[in-house]
Amino acid sequence: MNPVIQARELSRWYGMVMGLNNVTFDIPPGLTGLVGPNGAGKSTLIQIITGQLQPSTGSLTVFGQVPWDNPALLGRIGFCPEREGVPKELRPMEWLTGLARLSGLDPAQVPGRCEAILDKVKLSREHWSKRMGQYSKGMKQRVKLAQGMLHQPDLLVLDEPMNGLDPMGRQEIAGLLTEMAAGGASIVISSHILAELESLCRNILILNWGRILASGSQKEIRGDLKNWSEELSIQCDDPERLARHLFDARVLLGFDLDPAGGLLRIRVKDAPSFYAAWTGLLLGSEVTVYAIRSESRSLQNIFEKVTN
Amino acid sequence: MNASPNSSPPPPPPPAAPRESLRLAPAFLRAWSGIWLFTWRSQLSWRRAPWLLVCLLALPLLVWGTIHSPRGWSRDPLPLGVPANQVLRFSRRLDREKVTILDKDQKTRLIEVFQKEYDRAQNDGRANPALEMSEADQKALIEACHQRIQESARSVLDDRQFALFRTFNQEMLNTTETQVREPAWNRAAPFYYWLIPCYFFILLPLSCVWGCGGLIRDELQADTLGFLTTRPIRRAMLVVILYLCQAGWLEIMALAETLLLFGAGRLREIPALGSLLLLFVGVQFLAVLAWSALGLFLGQVSKWYLALALVYGLIVELGIGAIPTNINSLSLTRHLKTLLSHNAELEGLFQWSGSGVLFPAGILLLAAALFVGLAALLFTFVEYHSTAEMQK
Numbered sequence: 186m187n188p189v190i191q192a193r194e195l196s197r198w199y200g201m202v203m204g205l206n207n208v209t210f211d212i213p214p215g216l217t218g219l220v221g222p223n224g225a226g227k228s229t230l231i232q233i234i235t236g237q238l239q240p241s242t243g244s245l246t247v248f249g250q251v252p253w254d255n256p257a258l259l260g261r262i263g264f265c266p267e268r269e270g271v272p273k274e275l276r277p278m279e280w281l282t283g284l285a286r287l288s289g290l291d292p293a294q295v296p297g298r299c300e301a302i303l304d305k306v307k308l309s310r311e312h313w314s315k316r317m318g319q320y321s322k323g324m325k326q327r328v329k330l331a332q333g334m335l336h337q338p339d340l341l342v343l344d345e346p347m348n349g350l351d352p353m354g355r356q357e358i359a360g361l362l363t364e365m366a367a368g369g370a371s372i373v374i375s376s377h378i379l380a381e382l383e384s385l386c387r388n389i390l391i392l393n394w395g396r397i398l399a400s401g402s403q404k405e406i407r408g409d410l411k412n413w414s415e416e417l418s419i420q421c422d423d424p425e426r427l428a429r430h431l432f433d434a435r436v437l438l439g440f441d442l443d444p445a446g447g448l449l450r451i452r453v454k455d456a457p458s459f460y461a462a463w464t465g466l467l468l469g470s471e472v473t474v475y476a477i478r479s480e481s482r483s484l485q486n487i488f489e490k491v492t493n
Numbered sequence: 494m495n496a497s498p499n500s501s502p503p504p505p506p507p508p509a510a511p512r513e514s515l516r517l518a519p520a521f522l523r524a525w526s527g528i529w530l531f532t533w534r535s536q537l538s539w540r541r542a543p544w545l546l547v548c549l550l551a552l553p554l555l556v557w558g559t560i561h562s563p564r565g566w567s568r569d570p571l572p573l574g575v576p577a578n579q580v581l582r583f584s585r586r587l588d589r590e591k592v593t594i595l596d597k598d599q600k601t602r603l604i605e606v607f608q609k610e611y612d613r614a615q616n617d618g619r620a621n622p623a624l625e626m627s628e629a630d631q632k633a634l635i636e637a638c639h640q641r642i643q644e645s646a647r648s649v650l651d652d653r654q655f656a657l658f659r660t661f662n663q664e665m666l667n668t669t670e671t672q673v674r675e676p677a678w679n680r681a682a683p684f685y686y687w688l689i690p691c692y693f694f695i696l697l698p699l700s701c702v703w704g705c706g707g708l709i710r711d712e713l714q715a716d717t718l719g720f721l722t723t724r725p726i727r728r729a730m731l732v733v734i735l736y737l738c739q740a741g742w743l744e745i746m747a748l749a750e751t752l753l754l755f756g757a758g759r760l761r762e763i764p765a766l767g768s769l770l771l772l773f774v775g776v777q778f779l780a781v782l783a784w785s786a787l788g789l790f791l792g793q794v795s796k797w798y799l800a801l802a803l804v805y806g807l808i809v810e811l812g813i814g815a816i817p818t819n820i821n822s823l824s825l826t827r828h829l830k831t832l833l834s835h836n837a838e839l840e841g842l843f844q845w846s847g848s849g850v851l852f853p854a855g856i857l858l859l860a861a862a863l864f865v866g867l868a869a870l871l872f873t874f875v876e877y878h879s880t881a882e883m884q885k
Binding site: 254259260261262264266268269270271274279280283284285288289292327337420 | 516518519524525531534535643721724726873876
């Protein structure tokens with residue numbers, strides 16, 4: 186299947202600040218989660234995908250085309266931004282009507298389409314007559330989602346769409362997105378909370394400090410763990426001695442010492458090789474080990490580990 | 494390896510349902526109708542209504558309040574002064590010239606003479622069939638008044654006092670006559686002398702720059718620019734449409750303001766308004782287009798667009814525009830003045846030079862097109878994004 190989005194050596198700076206740092210990835214059709222802590226570069230990437238920013242170097246294409254100032258492509262993309270800003274003086278129907286006209290919808294179809302989409306995002310009709318300045322965060326989120334879906338895009342890009350929604354609202358929106366994906370649309374959804382996306386997206390892209398830390402299906406990401414650092418907590422009688430011994434054996438990427446608690450936390454590069462040599466290393470160190478604990482490898486743990 | 498229970502990948506989505514068919518045909522007029530809806534609906538809200546009303550009514554109320562009606566103006570049609578003050582001044586003159594000063598009885602009788610003749614002259618003025626007397630008519634009445642005062646004073650003053658009074662009376666006459674103006678211009682001075690230059694060269698430019706300069710910046714500040722730039726429309730076209738809608742709104746507001754201004758002027762019976770109205774509206778139409786385009790361009794250049802507009806005004810409009818060579822054609826106000834000078838009253842008042850209609854009107858339209866083009870070009874190549882992302 187052809188990727189929907191392709192980035193090659195993509196970088197983006199804001200003056201001296203790095204937004205994205207030389208990233209290369211493909212995003213396949215379907216639901217893809219974009220995960221990373223605040224400042225990871227998610228919004229920058231989303232703004233490049235939706236044609237609001239240009240890459241500083243490298244390239245990014247959506248459906249094989251560059252998004253910047255490309256009306257033909259932008260007609261296939263829907264965007265729901267993270268920030269709460271909506272025109273405060275307008276009512277949702279007025280706003281959607283204006284945006285639908287701007288998108289080039291047939292004027293005869295506009296009112297019906299706007300009503301249908303507001304119903305779809307489950308914004309109660311009693312709120313339609315209110316100006317959006319009076320809306321709660323959750324209601325604004327629904328209207329923003331509605332405007333993104335208004336012109337029935339092939340790719341919907343959502344920046345933190347679950348913000349401000351209650352659990353039931355999140356479930357409703359998740360159901361809506363799944364339905365859209367089932368209808369053939371591709372969806373890129375960002376969040377700084379992995380758990381939100383873990384059950385929704387088959388594909389995940391983990392970002393931090395402008396770099397891609399992992400990408401692919403959840404299965405592929407777990408498989409990649411072999412190449413990632415493994416973290417172990419070891420409780421022993423002389424953590425300092427053990428740390429020195431392991432360091433001399435050149436198997437460590439890093440460690441944290443807690444001599445008072447008799448605790449040593451180590452990070453190793455090649456976990457399988459380390460475990461194979463572990464018994465010999467332990468005997469050679471001549472320390473008494475009381476307990477060894479490996480960190481869990483759920484996506485949440487991985488995410489926390491790689492973004493911490 | 495432990496895996497949390499919720500970390501298992503989601504099941505594959507159910508089979509694709511057929512998608513609804515929506516055909517997009519982005520076009521200039523459709524896009525314009527969308528942006529126009531945003532423009533007028535955002536402006537016409539109850540929250541903004543008081544501010545809008547204040548803006549619209551301030552100038553007409555000022556005109557109504559500062560300009561006398563012809564009847565009010567003609568209550569004292571002649572600038573004659575106060576009798577007691579005139580007698581006091583004459584008394585001081587006698588004292589300075591070492592002539593016998595006026596006794597109490599003389600003072601009282603002389604004040605009565607002045608009062609009687611001033612009242613008679615003012616009454617004659619009010620009786621004039623024209624609502625507003627010409628300068629010559631006023632001078633004739635004043636001269637007759639002072640002649641009568643002089644004759645009546647003969648019986649009140651002794652010879653030496655009267656000799657000095659003749660000189661004093663002549664001086665009073667001369668002074669009074671210098672204060673005589675064509676009454677219409679005098680009365681309507683706040684409108685013609687003050688309001689029109691202030692409106693065209695200060696208020697209108699500032700309103701337009703303020704209204705159009707923030708078109709992109711305000712959207713950016715409200716975090717709503719992304720909703721517009723992600724639509725299937727070229728960025729340059731988006732800027733042009735935003736400009737046309739905002740300038741259209743400003744044209745409507747300016748037209749309403751003009752009608753209110755001229756309405757207030759009509760209530761105050763300002764002369765020659767009828768011949769000015771069409772020219773006023775036409776020049777205003779061009780001015781709004783040009784100043785709005787300038788505002789749009791400056792707004793794209795910097796968030797300090799109002800300050801930039803002031804610098805532009807000082808350098809180009811006041812500086813270059815005042816240079817007596819062809820380079821002053823760069824000044825937009827110069828072309829507006831050329832157009833306004835087609836009104837005889839304004840030309841007579843300000844001696845604005847220049848002739849022709851097509852050339853200055855063409856230059857104004859060209860300037861508008863140039864500024865909008867530059868703004869569209871900037872928006873095509875320059876990103877406008879919130880700095881919040883950079884601060885993360």
